[in-house]
Amino acid sequence: MLSYQHIYHAGNTADVHKHAFLSWMLARLTDKPKPLSYIETHAGRGGYQLDAAEALKTGESAAGVARMLAGFAPDHPYRQVVEATRARMGRDSYPGSPLIAAELLREDDRIHLAELHPQEHAALRGAVGRRARVHQADGFALALSICPPEPRRGVLLIDPSYEIKTDYETLPRFIAKVHRMWNVGIVMLWYPILQDAPHRPMLRALEAAGLPGALRHEVAFPPVREGHRMVGSGLFLVNAPFGAAEELARVEEMFRSLGQGGHASDQ
Ligand code: SAM
Numbered sequence: 001m002l003s004y005q006h007i008y009h010a011g012n013t014a015d016v017h018k019h020a021f022l023s024w025m026l027a028r029l030t031d032k033p034k035p036l037s038y039i040e041t042h043a044g045r046g047g048y049q050l051d052a053a054e055a056l057k058t059g060e061s062a063a064g065v066a067r068m069l070a071g072f073a074p075d076h077p078y079r080q081v082v083e084a085t086r087a088r089m090g091r092d093s094y095p096g097s098p099l100i101a102a103e104l105l106r107e108d109d110r111i112h113l114a115e116l117h118p119q120e121h122a123a124l125r126g127a128v129g130r131r132a133r134v135h136q137a138d139g140f141a142l143a144l145s146i147c148p149p150e151p152r153r154g155v156l157l158i159d160p161s162y163e164i165k166t167d168y169e170t171l172p173r174f175i176a177k178v179h180r181m182w183n184v185g186i187v188m189l190w191y192p193i194l195q196d197a198p199h200r201p202m203l204r205a206l207e208a209a210g211l212p213g214a215l216r217h218e219v220a221f222p223p224v225r226e227g228h229r230m231v232g233s234g235l236f237l238v239n240a241p242f243g244a245a246e247e248l249a250r251v252e253e254m255f256r257s258l259g260q261g262g263h264a265s266d267q
Pocket of ligand 1: 004115
């Protein structure tokens with residue numbers, strides 16, 4: 001039984017890292033008129049209220065979006081999506097990755113979302129409405145069933161909760177398989193950097209796989225409270241789009257200027 005609920009962590013520093021880059025990438029990909037596919041294996045509930053009891057219990061968004069949003073230029077796609085969400089859903093609302101995609105993608109782009117947890121899945125359907133195909137399914141199986149998608153251009157976001165420890169072992173094989181099926185697809189994997197670094201063997205396997213356009217980016221930040229194990233956020237990309245490294249360097253500089261740590265490549 002899955003127990004992870006992203007509402008406890010929505011808008012935290014790791015979400016800023018992941019969602020800022022995702023927003024930038026989707027905005028850049030829509031510069032070209034050709035349609036896109038967007039697939040998410042672990043979608044969550046789509047939209048979050050940061051004044052909900054669960055979010056207030058951890059208070060994680062205080063060091064994240066609440067503190068960092070003003071550090072983004074007014075025309076940065078992440079800032080624009082967060083502000084558009086607040087205008088539509090209230091000042092304490094926050095867009096998860098499915099709402100970021102729904103906001104930035106166009107009518108003829110296709111969105112496929114998998115969420116296994118029954119309540120999160122029901123909330124996700126409500127959040128994205130008819131804009132996306134929402135599946136109550138295992139995200140890994142869903143992605144394999146639709147890759148290569150139509151349209152061929154596009155992105156697969158993999159954002160597991162890592163509740164199942166074997167995820168670290170299976171992800172490199174899964175990503176290599178997706179890449180064999182969909183060699184032009186951009187794959188974006190998020191992983192936490194925990195104090196005991198369980199992500200390291202996974203990264204070694206991903207880096208040894210020799211995937212094209214591979215790009216890894218990590219930021220370190222102070223634990224959100226004493227004893228909290230997460231001390232950073234990581235992204236691993238396959239077929240990273242043009243300009244990705246430069247954008248990630250800008251995000252990292254922003255983290256550093258806000259005293260949120262900085263590069264964590266040797267963690
Ligand atoms: N991507 C979301 C965002 O950024 O807004 C957050 C997703 S949250 C980290 C992970 C979600 O994956 C949880 O809602 C959990 O219920 C769901 N989940 C866990 N295992 C899954 C699986 N095998 N397939 C689909 N969803 C799964």
